[in-house]
Amino acid sequence: EAGVVQSPRYKIIEKKQPVAFWCNPISGHNTLYWYRQNLGQGPELLIRYENEEAVDDSQLPKDRFSAERLKGVDSTLKIQPAELGDSAVYLCASSLDYRSNEQFFGPGTRLTVL
């Protein structure tokens, strides 16, 4: 069974440019998470989806970040415009549902903003 798939794996952009990350969760997983991991830190939750509904986006910087999960399967996280401080690894995870004890993580997208 395929794990969580993310693309691209690496992205280098100049500041003020837009960028988008894509995530395909494990088949059948209703809950999808986006985390940001800064260098030398643990992941921090940005947003959690239950099917297509964003149920926890309190940590998402809404002035420049947006996310969608239109059909309740794959998801896109966008930053527009990117800032230098957005350089980080963006991790996607999924679980069967919000009560599940196991979140399965993808390999992440490493973003570098120059």
Add this chain to the structure above:
Amino acid sequence: GEDVEQSLFLSVREGDSSVINCTYTDSSSTYLYWYKQEPGAGLQLLTYIFSNMDMKQDQRLTVLLNKKDKHLSLRIADTQTGDSAIYFCAESKFGNKLVFGAGTILRVKS
């Protein structure tokens, strides 16, 4: 995360036991987790423990939980070079929101 604290670095010799420590602040956390992250990879769930348990053993891994002191530890027996990685402690909050520590770098010397 400010709610979960871990020591930064641990170095052990191959074959020795490793003990990675973690403290957390939220006594209402229901589950506590240990994740492993290898270079360039995502996080891999190693094990987790329910908050009403004191100990959980899974092959070479032993998790000890001291709820009074809000202290969690991960012991790896017979540590191998393949165990070299970053280990993250995490606590779960409402809706299974995970709050991670900053990670402990484990280096295994052969």
